[in-house]
Amino acid sequence: MQEVDVFIIGAGPAGSISAAKLVQDGYSVKVVDKVKFPRFVIGESLLPRCNELLENANMLDAVAKASFQFKGGAVFQNEAGDYVALDFSNNLGQKWGNSFQVKREEFDKILIDDAQNKGADVEYEVAVIDYDVENNIITTEDKDGNIQKYHAKKVLDASGYGRVLPRLLNLEADSSLALRRATFARVDSDVRPEDETNGYIFIDVVGDNDAWIWNIPFSDGTTSVGIVCTEEYFESYGMSDEEFWEKIIRSHPHTSKRYKNSKRIIDVGSISGYSSAVTKLFDENYILTGNASEFLDPVFSSGVTLALESGSKAAELVARELKGEKIDYKTEYEDYMMLGINVFRDYVNGWYDGTLQTILFSDKKTDEIVKKVISILSGYVWDENNSFVTSSSYALEITYDRLKD
DSSP: OEEEEEEEEOOSHHHHHHHHHHHHTTOOEEEEESSOSSOOOSOOBOOHHHHHHHHHTTOHHHHHTTOOEEEOEEEEEOTTSOEEEEETTSSSSOSOOOEEEOOHHHHHHHHHHHHHHHTOEEEESEEEEEEETTTTEEEEEETTOOEEEEEEEEEEEOOGGGOHHHHHTTOEEOOSSOOEEEEEEEESOOOOOSSGGGGSEEEEEETTTTEEEEEEEOTTSOEEEEEEEEHHHHHHTTOOHHHHHHHHHHHSTTHHHHTTTOOBSSOOEEEESOOBEESOSBOSSEEEOGGGTOBOOGGGTOHHHHHHHHHHHHHHHHHHHHTTOOOOHIIIIIIHHHHHHHHHHHHHHHHHTSHHHHHHHOTTOOHHHHHHHHHHHTTOTTOTTSHHHHTHHHHHHHHHHHHOO
16 A cells, blocks of 8 residues: 555646645645546636636746637627627736636646646556545556555545546535536637737627537637537437537527638537536545536636636645644635635526626626626636625626616
């Protein structure tokens, strides 16, 4: 049996930032992932909060050197002609007002390589097959069938959609969000704006809020294009994923123009029923981070932000605990993370019920409202100086009532 200070399941953003911070604090860290990197994964648009978290972990330089597409903001538009461009630098004074559009296979590999260069022990194609939660013993199996056991002082689950510990420990819970599916591909040669919104993510509303389309441009001239809708809406077409993607993208008034000269460069893929939750985020010997804890919805690109935030926070708390400090994980981790998750959830709900869209497209919204919304959509959902954070649902409701007429 091998001894390690911290055992991390998953080499994605949450696992990488946790590992990087812990090894820089002097702790031994073992990271395993069941697949070999680089690997394709969806969720390619980062938020400004990500830059701040990466900077604090001494990882931003590695990302900046990769020449990813600069992301200065987001555009929302619908078929009725409503349009709003949000410049992330027009925030409430937060340090970062921009981020990157990234191919996750490249971005995630850069992060885990950086963590490895800092001292983390990383191993791929290794699955966690058992966890003795009482004794904190992890059993793994590699691609050749070799079994290994590890005893750790703390276990961090950063396994993403694999949700290793929630499955092994029966921690799965139903999400409060409606079941939706994402159908996606990448294309070449899109027609991009020639102004400052060139590198923005574009969100196109389909029909009467029946679905929405993400448009995420990459620095190599290719673009990620995905459709998010309910299962019922998808099934109403009676089409395959590929047929549905082609139908929506080629017929929508905005995307049909943007991709008129484009061809798909990867097969159409889909993820169904992606929203998830858990019964608890931590116990005495483990912590759940990233998508292993809770995944909401891709509409505001919150996934990587929540992964980095939870991984960073978990690493900080574990480091303090290993130094002998008593940590209140309920207050400092669960309550902290749920603050941001609940704000994002309120905005996701506000997007789908039309409340937020009314606010975004209103001609009567003030600069103060714009700044508060931009701060939220930049990932600063833990900034309690923003009333849209401390009273997110109420603030959306009151603002909607003021602007709807």
